[in-house]
Amino acid sequence: MAEGDWDYYRRMRRTPLFDAHRAAGARMVEFAGWEMPLHYGSQIEEHHAVRRSAGVFDISHMLAADIEGGEARAFLRRALANDVARLPPGKALYSCLLAEDGGVLDDLIVYFAGPDRYRAVLNAATAQADLEWLGRRAPAGARIRPRTDLAMLAVQGPRAREQFWAALPEFRSASEDLASFCSMERNESFLARTGYTGEDGFELMLPAGDAPEAWRRLCAAGVRPCGLGARDTLRLEAGMNLYGQDMDASVTPFESGLGWTVALEGGRDFVGRAALERRAAAFQRLGLVLQERAGVLRAHQAVRTARGEGTITSGSFAPTLNASIALARLPAACAPGERVEVAVRDKRLAARLVQPPFVRRGKILV
Amino acid sequence: MKVPESLRYTETHEWVRAEPDGTFAVGITDFAQDTLGELVYVETPDPGRKLAAGESCAVVESVKAAADVYAPVAGEVVARNAALADAPGEVNKDPYGAWLYKLRPAAGASLDALLDAPAYRKAFGIA
Numbered sequence: 001m002a003e004g005d006w007d008y009y010r011r012m013r014r015t016p017l018f019d020a021h022r023a024a025g026a027r028m029v030e031f032a033g034w035e036m037p038l039h040y041g042s043q044i045e046e047h048h049a050v051r052r053s054a055g056v057f058d059i060s061h062m063l064a065a066d067i068e069g070g071e072a073r074a075f076l077r078r079a080l081a082n083d084v085a086r087l088p089p090g091k092a093l094y095s096c097l098l099a100e101d102g103g104v105l106d107d108l109i110v111y112f113a114g115p116d117r118y119r120a121v122l123n124a125a126t127a128q129a130d131l132e133w134l135g136r137r138a139p140a141g142a143r144i145r146p147r148t149d150l151a152m153l154a155v156q157g158p159r160a161r162e163q164f165w166a167a168l169p170e171f172r173s174a175s176e177d178l179a180s181f182c183s184m185e186r187n188e189s190f191l192a193r194t195g196y197t198g199e200d201g202f203e204l205m206l207p208a209g210d211a212p213e214a215w216r217r218l219c220a221a222g223v224r225p226c227g228l229g230a231r232d233t234l235r236l237e238a239g240m241n242l243y244g245q246d247m248d249a250s251v252t253p254f255e256s257g258l259g260w261t262v263a264l265e266g267g268r269d270f271v272g273r274a275a276l277e278r279r280a281a282a283f284q285r286l287g288l289v290l291q292e293r294a295g296v297l298r299a300h301q302a303v304r305t306a307r308g309e310g311t312i313t314s315g316s317f318a319p320t321l322n323a324s325i326a327l328a329r330l331p332a333a334c335a336p337g338e339r340v341e342v343a344v345r346d347k348r349l350a351a352r353l354v355q356p357p358f359v360r361r362g363k364i365l366v
Numbered sequence: 367m368k369v370p371e372s373l374r375y376t377e378t379h380e381w382v383r384a385e386p387d388g389t390f391a392v393g394i395t396d397f398a399q400d401t402l403g404e405l406v407y408v409e410t411p412d413p414g415r416k417l418a419a420g421e422s423c424a425v426v427e428s429v430k431a432a433a434d435v436y437a438p439v440a441g442e443v444v445a446r447n448a449a450l451a452d453a454p455g456e457v458n459k460d461p462y463g464a465w466l467y468k469l470r471p472a473a474g475a476s477l478d479a480l481l482d483a484p485a486y487r488k489a490f491g492i493a
Binding site: 027038039042043044229233293294295296298316317324345 | 403404406407409425427429430432451455
């Protein structure tokens with residue numbers, strides 16, 4: 001961005017919670033064309049709040065899109081690498097959207113919201129391309145409605161549900177029995193027991209105009225506002241990929257730790273299937289834990305293994321482990337437990353390969 | 367953003383303080399720590415190391431980025447702040463108290479060529 005590039009500022013988009021973030025002292029950053037909170041003072045304390053208590057994230061930059069109609073199910077079975085036919089009503093499915101060559105165009109969550117009705121949540125950076133891609137392939141009987149009228153909040157942490165109900169008691173009775181990865185609707189709001197932190201909690205979609213009041217009530221109930229900085233270290237510890245960093249159109253789900261989301265059984269014909277069946281995985285995704293306190297693992301650092309070279313795709317300091325960790329694209333022959341070397345600035349530092357996740361539900365697993 | 371009048375500054379965001387024993391203490395400015403965010407790793411130079419002016423000699427890493435720290439003047443490292451290895455966040459809490467290293471300036475090296483507080487503020491638009 002050049003100084004004085006006012007077009008850039010005009011293009012930057014703001015969520016309905018922009019004023020609330022500013023009032024709470026957020027450091028704002030650009031993310032995928034949105035002006036979003038990075039942190040509200042301390043991203044490390046925000047991270048700990050989610051592992052130990054509860055935090056709330058504004059994720060309204062992500063786009064909900066409804067896919068509706070008599071052919072919605074058949075269309076999604078053809079469009080997505082995971083199979084929506086696996087879903088009972090209310091249940092969520094994590095899937096990749098693939099190119100014909102098997103490369104990952106996006107990763108998304110799709111909820112089976114009701115008869116002939118699905119709701120997908122798309123990454124901010126890829127939402128527009130996804131909509132065009134889906135729109136080009138959708139039959140007349142599957143209508144795609146981008147829900148730009150909705151805001152989205154994620155409330156995450158061991159105390160998230162309890163504090164969510166304290167703040168928004170109108171959801172309590174209907175969501176007390178909501179199982180993990182399931183969703184429910186209440187008037188214009190949509191509530192799911194999903195997230196991107198490795199902790200329990202809810203994601204709430206609601207009319208944009210109602211979001212500031214929901215945010216205010218959550219904060220008043222003791223839920224800590226958390227920014228994208230903590231969101232990134234939490235998802236990294238949880239071993240969850242970030243699109244554009246840990247995978248993109250150049251790799252397949254099998255090369256980015258997402259093979260488990262590809263439903264090959266039953267011979268279902270989906271976009272990218274033929275290529276996946278032809279294309280042997282050139283890499284695998286594994287985790288790294290830095291063995292010495294001599295730097296921080298970061299994306300693009302080279303990894304030297306006994307079986308060839310690899311690259312870190314995401315790395316940071318992990319507050320829960322009090323150590324640096326990373327996700328890496330490594331030769332397919334590497335295995336957890338092996339020692340590797342990472343080029344960190346002018347040094348070669350020792351790291352240990354592990355199978356992510358690093359942390360789940362507050363517990364260190366590596 | 368604090369820029370104490372009693373210190374000198376570099377364009378690469380180090381501050382320098384002349385100590386009573388003739389050495390110079392070096393740290394990073396409030397502006398630098400605020401831009402980097404919370405530090406999680408600090409590497410300081412070994413005592414005895416001889417530095418040229420402008421030489422990269424320390425590293426500070428935050429959650430989001432790594433940054434080199436440069437020698438403001440030529441000299442020899444005489445002390446490092448070893449406590450920062452386990453508490454890098456001290457630099458965020460107290461950027462002008464948490465010095466990274468001290469050097470004994472080489473003959474002829476002086477603070478006069480460095481920025482004073484008004485010049486540093488002006489160079490980076492700090493109010």
